[in-house]
Amino acid sequence: MSFSTFGRHVIADFHGVTEELLNDYDFLRNALYEAAHACGATVVGEQFNKFEPQGVTGVLVLAESHLSIHTYPEHGFCAIDCYTCGTEVDPEKAYRHLLAVLKPKKAFERGLKRGTGEITNLARNELKVVNS
Amino acid sequence: MSFSTFGRHVIADFHGVTEELLNDYDFLRNALYEAAHACGATVVGEQFNKFEPQGVTGVLVLAESHLSIHTYPEHGFCAIDCYTCGTEVDPEKAYRHLLAVLKPKKAFERGLKRGTGEITNLARNELKVVNS
Numbered sequence: 001m002s003f004s005t006f007g008r009h010v011i012a013d014f015h016g017v018t019e020e021l022l023n024d025y026d027f028l029r030n031a032l033y034e035a036a037h038a039c040g041a042t043v044v045g046e047q048f049n050k051f052e053p054q055g056v057t058g059v060l061v062l063a064e065s066h067l068s069i070h071t072y073p074e075h076g077f078c079a080i081d082c083y084t085c086g087t088e089v090d091p092e093k094a095y096r097h098l099l100a101v102l103k104p105k106k107a108f109e110r111g112l113k114r115g116t117g118e119i120t121n122l123a124r125n126e127l128k129v130v131n132s
Numbered sequence: 133m134s135f136s137t138f139g140r141h142v143i144a145d146f147h148g149v150t151e152e153l154l155n156d157y158d159f160l161r162n163a164l165y166e167a168a169h170a171c172g173a174t175v176v177g178e179q180f181n182k183f184e185p186q187g188v189t190g191v192l193v194l195a196e197s198h199l200s201i202h203t204y205p206e207h208g209f210c211a212i213d214c215y216t217c218g219t220e221v222d223p224e225k226a227y228r229h230l231l232a233v234l235k236p237k238k239a240f241e242r243g244l245k246r247g248t249g250e251i252t253n254l255a256r257n258e259l260k261v262v263n264s
Contacts, residue, residue: 003187005209009143013246047179047193055135057198059191061179065202066191070217077137079246081213085202110251112242114145114211119242 005115007065007085008122010095014078016105022073025050031101032060032067035094041067041084064089069098078102085115137247139197139217140254142227146210148237154205157182163233164192164199167226173199173216196221201230210234217247 021027029048036043041062048058059068064084071078080098082091092111099107111122153159161180168175173194180190191200196216203210212230214223224243231239243254 003204005204005207005211007211011141011244011246011251013251015249044181044189045179047177047191049176049193051195057176057193059179059193059198059200061181061189061191063183065189065211066200068191068198068200070197072135072137075137077247079137079139079197079215079217081215083211083213085211108249108251110244112143114143115209117147117240119143119145119240 004086006087007083007114008091009081009083009112009114010091010109011112012080012082012095012099012107012109014080014099014102014104014107016076017078017102019073019076021102022071022076022078023054023056025056028056028058028069028071031098032058032069034101035067035082035097036060036062038097039082039084039089039091039093041089041094067094083114136218138219139215139246140223141213141215141244141246142223142241143244144212144214144227144230144239144241146212146231146234146236146239147208149208149210149234151205151208153234154203154208154210155186155188157188160188160190160201160203163230164190164201166233167199167214167229168192168194170229171214171216171221171223171225173221173226194221199226215246
């Protein structure tokens with residue numbers, strides 16, 4: 001079996017997220033699994049860490065690439081990557097799920113097309129004020 | 133302790149890498165650890181998987197964010213992310229290490245600045261033909 005190298009990578013920074021959510025290991029781990037499910041990806045492994053005094057980082061390794069989150073509760077900030085190869089899994093769906101459950105006041109996102117040559121933008125830079 | 137949300141994210145696609153290297157779990161795992169060491173990052177966890185009949189995916193979770201690789205040996209392709217927060221760790225050094233050991237015929241890279249508002253380019257798209 002040969003897999004397509006074509007991939008889409010959604011890169012997002014969330015600002016203005018509730019501090020409690022960004023420190024909640026179980027919530028964040030579940031949110032990433034739900035995001036993987038939302039986009040139809042296959043999870044093959046995970047690595048999550050909780051930092052002291054605050055912050056959680058977590059990665060789901062997918063058959064299709066990875067989902068990751070790094071949180072800075074003291075700043076209400078988290079960085080998200082939803083990267084999936086192939087055309088059957090849409091990383092935007094994983095991203096939309098995380099946006100819905102984390103409810104940032106501001107979300108900055110970029111979309112990149114990978115695996116086929118030059119890494120190009122899927123869409124221009126945009127600022128989405130989703131919960132102001 | 134509070135960490136800076138400022139981060140730099142090097143996104144790279146390598147084409148024309150030797151198939152054997154891209155299937156060598158131990159080599160790739162070591163390469164990622166060496167890359168983390170090269171940039172002075174602190175590894176706090178890992179998740180590596182070997183796929184059948186080919187391909188390896190691996191993530192090092194860092195105190196500063198993550199390094200990842202996804203390989204497609206049958207296409208001579210791998211996708212690399214070197215994302216580090218803060219100013220003390222330079223993800224470009226991790227990227228340069230992976231470039232040196234994987235020796236792609238062509239490497240496409242993007243650099244993004246994250247964590248401070250709009251996600252902006254660190255440098256324009258560029259194609260580097262490093263081993264043609």
